Each structure stands twice: as structure tokens, then as C-alpha cells.
Amino acid sequence: xxxxxxxxxxxxxxxxxxxxxxxxxxxxxxxxxxxxxxxxxxxxxxxxxxxxxxxxxxxxxxxxxxxxxxxxxxxxxxxxxxxxxxxxxxxxxxxxxxxxxxxxxxxxxxxxxxxxxxxxxxxxxxxxxxxxxxxxxxxxxxxxxxxxxxxxxxxxxxxxxxxxxxxxxxxxxxxxxxxxxxxxxxxxxxxxxxxxxxxxxxxxxxxxxxxxxxxxxxxxxxxxxxxxxxxxxxxxxxxxxxxxxxxxxxxxxxxxxxxxxxxxxxxxxxxxxxxxxx
Amino acid sequence: xxxxxxxxxxxxxxxxxxxxxxxxxxxxxxxxxxxxxxxxxxxxxxxxxxxxxxxxxxxxxxxxxxxxxxxxxxxxxxxxxxxxxxxxxxxxxxxxxxxxxxxxxxxxxxxxxxxxxxxxxxxxxxxxxxxxxxxxxxxxxxxxxxxxxxxxxxxxxxxxxxxxxxxxxxxxxxxxxxxxxxxxxxxxxxxxxxxxxxxxxxxxxxxxxxxxxxxxxxxxxxxxxxxxxxxxxxxxxxxxxxxxxxxxxxxxxxxxxxxxxxxxxxxxxxxxxxxxxx
Numbered sequence: 001x002x003x004x005x006x007x008x009x010x011x012x013x014x015x016x017x018x019x020x021x022x023x024x025x026x027x028x029x030x031x032x033x034x035x036x037x038x039x040x041x042x043x044x045x046x047x048x049x050x051x052x053x054x055x056x057x058x059x060x061x062x063x064x065x066x067x068x069x070x071x072x073x074x075x076x077x078x079x080x081x082x083x084x085x086x087x088x089x090x091x092x093x094x095x096x097x098x099x100x101x102x103x104x105x106x107x108x109x110x111x112x113x114x115x116x117x118x119x120x121x122x123x124x125x126x127x128x129x130x131x132x133x134x135x136x137x138x139x140x141x142x143x144x145x146x147x148x149x150x151x152x153x154x155x156x157x158x159x160x161x162x163x164x165x166x167x168x169x170x171x172x173x174x175x176x177x178x179x180x181x182x183x184x185x186x187x188x189x190x191x192x193x194x195x196x197x198x199x200x201x202x203x204x205x206x207x208x209x210x211x212x213x214x215x216x217x218x219x220x221x222x223x224x225x226x227x228x229x230x231x232x233x234x235x236x237x238x239x240x241x242x243x244x245x246x247x248x249x250x251x252x253x254x255x256x257x258x259x260x261x262x263x264x265x266x267x268x269x270x271x272x273x274x275x276x277x278x
Numbered sequence: 279x280x281x282x283x284x285x286x287x288x289x290x291x292x293x294x295x296x297x298x299x300x301x302x303x304x305x306x307x308x309x310x311x312x313x314x315x316x317x318x319x320x321x322x323x324x325x326x327x328x329x330x331x332x333x334x335x336x337x338x339x340x341x342x343x344x345x346x347x348x349x350x351x352x353x354x355x356x357x358x359x360x361x362x363x364x365x366x367x368x369x370x371x372x373x374x375x376x377x378x379x380x381x382x383x384x385x386x387x388x389x390x391x392x393x394x395x396x397x398x399x400x401x402x403x404x405x406x407x408x409x410x411x412x413x414x415x416x417x418x419x420x421x422x423x424x425x426x427x428x429x430x431x432x433x434x435x436x437x438x439x440x441x442x443x444x445x446x447x448x449x450x451x452x453x454x455x456x457x458x459x460x461x462x463x464x465x466x467x468x469x470x471x472x473x474x475x476x477x478x479x480x481x482x483x484x485x486x487x488x489x490x491x492x493x494x495x496x497x498x499x500x501x502x503x504x505x506x507x508x509x510x511x512x513x514x515x516x517x518x519x520x521x522x523x524x525x526x527x528x529x530x531x532x533x534x535x536x537x538x539x540x541x542x543x544x545x546x547x548x549x550x551x552x553x554x555x556x
Contacts, residue, residue: 013436014303021296022303022434026329026427028292042507046491050515051304053491055426058443060480062489067496068504089411101408119500125486130379131443133367137418138443141463144422145429148333149304152430156300158291165336165409165416178500185419202338208403211340213324213331218345221455222397226346229320237328 025156028196032160033105035112035191044157045114051153052118057142059130063122064146067176069115077175078167078187079109085166100207107164112191117172118147119182143185150188160193212238303434306474310438311383313390313469322435323392329431330396335420337408341400342424345454347393355453356445356465357387363444378485385442390469395450396425397460421463428466438471490516 013019049066057063069075086106093101109115120143132138151161169184178184203210214234219226226234291297327344335341347353364384371379387393398421410416429439447462456462481488492512497504504512 014299014306014434017295018299018302019434021292021299022430023325023329024296025292025300026332026431029332029334031334042511045508046511046515047301049495049512050491051301053489053494054304054307056307056309056429056441058441060478060486060488062486062494065494065496065500067498067500068508069498071498074498085412089408092406092411104408106409128370130367130382130480130485131384133370133444134363134446135443138441140415140418141422141425144419145426147419148423148426149430151334151423152300152427153304156292156297163334163336163416165413166411168412176499182500200338202408207408208338208340210338211331213328216331216340216343217327218343220345220347220349220352222343222345222457222460223455230323230346233320233324234327237324 021156025152029151029155030160030193030196030200032162032189032191032193032196033108033201034194035108035160035189036194037111037113038192039113040159040191044159048150048153048157048159052146052150055142055146055149057145058132058135058138059125061125061129061132061139061142063120063124063139064143065119065121065182067117067119067178069117069176070113072110074175075109075115078115078172079107081171081175082107082109082164082167085168089166100205104201104205106166108162108189108191109164112160112162112189114190116150116186116188116190117176117178117184118143118150118186118188119178120185121182123181140183140185147186147188154190155196158192160189160191160196162189163187164189214238299434303430307429307433308438308471308474308478310440310467310469310471310474311386311479312472313386313438313467314472315389315391316470317391318437318469322437326428326431326435326437330424330428333420333424333427335423336410336413336416337403339403339407339410339417339420341398341402341417342421343397343399343460345395345397345456347395347454348391350388352453353387353393356393356450357385359449359453360385360387360442360445363446367444378483382479382483382485384444386440386467386469387442390438390440390467392468394428394464394466394468395454395456395462396421396428396464396466397456398463399460401459418461418463425464425466432468433474436470438467438469438474440467441465442467492516 052064052066053062055064069078090098090102120140122139124139129139147163154161164187167187172178172184172187197204202208214226214231215238217226217230217234218224225231330342330344331340333342347356368376368380398418400417402417407417425441432439442465445465450456450462450465475482480486492504492509493516495504495508495512496502503509
């Protein structure tokens with residue numbers, strides 16, 4: 001049990017520069033698809049794996065594993081599989097949307113020097129895991145928290161991560177000899193990034209808009225907008241967040257002169273115009 | 279598309295203090311169950327919600343919503359539901375393990391001034407979402423990344439988060455009027471923490487051990503240990519990680535004199551002794 005009386009640990013905000021580091025890293029993290037071939041030093045890789053391993057997990061079950069893939073022949077087979085699934089997925093879009101989809105570079109399986117398959121062992125420390133009786137998928141959710149830790153630590157190191165989901169988990173399971181007890185949660189391409197663009201590629205390309213923050217927040221029940229001071233701040237944040245994150249995007253405080261985004265609709269909590277702005 | 283030629287954005291490691299902030303925050307984040315009643319200022323809440331909203335999402339679909347719950351009558355009903363499910367879950371453990379389970383304080387629904395229910399709208403920007411054709415649950419995974427961003431930002435602010443999974447999603451859906459298209463992913467208790475203990479409560483209580491990092495990492499395929507420089511560093515990290523994180527746990531560099539943990543078994547990638555050290 002944590003101490004119940006006088007706490008032995010000071011529970012305060014972290015120092016300003018550390019706090020800023022967290023926010024800046026979150027803002028500057030990107031789904032990276034273009035990599036430099038430079039290898040990742042073992043010490044840096046150990047740090048980002050350590051960050052992943054310090055994620056929260058349901059009942060402290062730590063259900064994750066990280067399969068590091070460097071072998072070129074193996075990655076070439078995986079790339080061929082992704083190419084095939086990419087064409088298959090293109091059938092889900094029509095007209096210009098399909099053309100645009102096919103124009104995107106969506107992975108860096110071969111460009112990145114390292115791929116990581118992240119799995120979730122659904123039997124770990126089981127069968128009874130504290131907190132999983134009512135929400136059985138919390139082990140998968142824990143694994144995703146580990147992936148986000150890894151992603152942020154990598155960004156802080158200048159290392160890009162791209163999450164490739166255009167592949168069939170069953171195929172990858174066979175290929176990497178993953179046993180039935182484990183689920184393939186993510187396939188990541190990892191390497192020094194050529195750049196961390198100011199905005200997500202899919203936003204810049206006009207594939208989908210950034211939702212305004214206030215649209216995503218409800219009060220007391222689904223669909224009820226929040227109000228008061230929080231609503232006003234979220235409204236402002238929604239207009240400003242890009243400009244703010246661009247102000248310092250190169251780490252040297254170089255200001256960008258982008259105008260604020262204007263909000264596109266009422267606060268219904270729903271995406272505007274069907275969510276497509278092509 | 280991101281720039282393909284000379285990059286316009288410097289893709290470097292972030293400044294040392296920011297980078298340290300990321301790692302320190304990840305190490306010091308805890309699943310908090312004991313809260314101070316102080317309200318969370320709107321500006322701080324907006325920052326942590328903004329951090330969540332800047333998570334990666336499959337096809338930039340941003341499927342998350344955040345239902346802020348403060349109403350005391352509503353939280354009292356939720357607490358009663360959690361109490362009931364906690365007793366039901368206790369039946370999944372036997373003997374001393376059950377007694378220990380029932381001794382844990384597992385939530386702070388009423389102690390924390392704010393609860394947040396995080397949902398995933400499975401229809402957002404759909405039906406065709408880039409990257410979801412082969413891995414349909416990547417929208418849930420994106421929502422978990424948002425939760426982890428929120429959790430880290432909160433920690434940096436001195437705000438504790440506790441993820442309560444001992445409740446039935448279907449019950450919560452009815453109670454919060456969540457439509458069928460959205461999935462309840464998490465129910466979070468949020469407030470200034472009484473303390474951020476040095477280790478996870480379930481580790482301190484001897485419920486489960488921290489796995490050694492090297493056990494979680496494979497090379498090229500499931501079950502094959504990694505080797506070389508990385509393996510050596512991971513071995514050392516596994517022994518040292520607690521001591522390291524304790525060295526600076528109060529933010530003032532106060533050193534702890536804990537001995538290194540010794541590793542308990544061979545690198546099979548499996549938890550030791552069935553994973554229970556009660």
C-alpha cells in the first residue's frame with residue numbers, strides 16, 4: 001500500500017523544464033515514414049525500451065514483448081506483404097480518395113534500420129489478473145500505453161517511429177512464430193527521422209482535419225458540452241494549438257506566421273462535414 | 279507528404295532537460311489511488327486534455343472523447359457499482375491472495391475531484407479509415423495512446439491519475455448515455471496526488487514482481503533472446519532501474535541506498551515462477 005499518513009514523497013509538479021519537455025515532445029511526435037539509415041546505438045534503444053517497460057499495466061501484469069527485427073530478408077518479406085495489403089485496402093476508397101491514398105508513403109519497413117513488433121501476452125500472470133475481470137481487454141490497452149511511452153522517448157532522442165497497421169496480424173504471427181497466447185498489437189518502423197514535420201502528414205495532405213479539442217470533451221454524460229472557464233480555454237486552444245506548436249518547432253524558438261485555424265462548426269462533438277475535407 | 283528533399287525541420291534529439299523530463303515523467307508516473315480534494319485549475323486540465331488530443335491515431339481519425347464527471351450523486355452511484363464489482367472480482371482469487379486483493383484501495387472515484395470516462399467512437403471519419411482495414415482495433419489502440427499522453431502530462435503537473443477497470447462497460451454506457459457506436463475504454467480518477475510512491479503499489483505489496491526488461495525483448499522472432507551490446511545494457515538496466523529511479527524521486531537528487539535487484543531466472547521471456555511472489 002502507498003503511505004497513508006504523512007507522505008514520504010513530495011507530490012508536486014515536476015520542474016518547469018521537465019514539464020515543458022513532456023509537452024513539447026507530445027506536440028512534436030510524428031508518425032514517421034522517412035528515415036535515415038544510421039543505426040540506433042544500443043544505449044538509446046535500451047532507454048526507449050525501458051520507457052516502454054515503465055508503462056502502466058492492468059494488475060501490474062506487464063503483458064508486452066518487443067520483437068526487434070533487423071534481418072533484411074525478413075523485412076523484405078514483410079514489405080512485400082504490406083505492399084499487397086496496401087493495394088487491397090485501396091479498394092476501400094474510391095475516385096480521387098483512392099488516388100490520394102495510393103500516393104502516400106505509409107511505411108518505412110526497409111528504410112528504417114529497425115522494426116519492432118509489439119505483442120501482448122494475454123495469459124501473463126494469469127488467469128486471474130487484478131482489474132481484468134470486468135474489462136478483459138485492459139491488457140491490450142496496457143500494451144498500447146507501452147507503445148506510446150516508447151514513441152515519446154524515441155521522439156525525445158530524435159528517433160522516429162512509424163506504426164504500420166496495413167498488415168495481417170495472422171500472417172505476421174506465422175512469420176515471427178508468435179504463439180497463440182500473444183496478440184500482435186503493433187508493427188513499428190524505428191530509425192533516425194529525416195524530419196519531424198510540423199503537422200501530421202494526413203492533416204497537411206488534407207486527408208482529414210484536426211478536430212478542435214473542445215469538440216472531444218463532454219460534461220457529465222455523452223454529448224453534453226462542457227462550459228465555463230474550461231470551455232473558453234479549450235476553444236482558444238483549439239484555434240491556437242498549431243500556431244503554438246509551430247512557434248518552436250525547430251527547438252530554437254523560430255516563430256511561424258501561420259494564421260490561427262478557424263473552427264468549422266458547432267460543438268456537437270461530431271466531426272464536421274462527414275470528416276472529409278478533400 | 280512530408281518534405282522528401284532537404285528537410286526544413288531539424289530532426290534532432292530534443293534539448294537535454296526536455297529529454298530528461300520525458301524519462302523522469304515516465305519513471306515517476308503512478309496509478310494513483312489517494313488524492314487531495316483540491317480542484318484542478320481549468321488551465322491545467324486544458325493542457326492535459328490537449329496532450330491527449332495530440333496522440334497518434336490511425337488514419338488521423340482522432341476517435342477519442344473525454345466525458346468529465348464531477349457530479350457527486352453520479353460519482354456516488356459509480357462508486358457503489360465499483361464496490362459491487364470489486365467483491366465479485368474477489369471470487370477470482372483464493373485464500374491469502376483474496377484477502378490481500380480486498381485490502382487494496384483500488385480507486386478514488388469519490389476522493390478525486392474529477393473523473394474522466396474516455397471513449398472510442400468506432401465510426402469516426404469512417405467507414406473507411408486509413409490503416410484500419412487489416413487491424414480494426416487500431417482505433418481503440420489510438421485511444422489508449424491518448425490516455426497515456428494524458429497520464430504523463432498530468433504527472434508532470436503533479437496531478438495523479440488512477441485507471442479504474444473494476445466496472446462493467448455496459449453499465450457505464452447506460453449511466454453516461456454513451457451511444458452504441460462508442461466503446462468505453464477507460465474510467466480515470468484525476469486529482470492532485472497525496473504522493474507518487476517510488477514503486478507501483480502492487481509491486482511494493484508483493485502482488486507481482488517487476489519483470490526484468492531483458493525478458494521482454496526478443497530478436498527476429500518470438501522467444502529468441504537478443505544478444506550483443508543491447509542484451510548487456512538491458513541486463514544492467516533490469517538490475518538498476520529501481521535504484522536509478524529512486525535516486526531522484528523527490529526531484530531534489532536525494533540518493534537512495536537500495537541495493538540492486540538481482541535477476542531471478544534465465545532469459546526465457548517468461549515470468550518467473552508463474553509470476554506470483556506472494
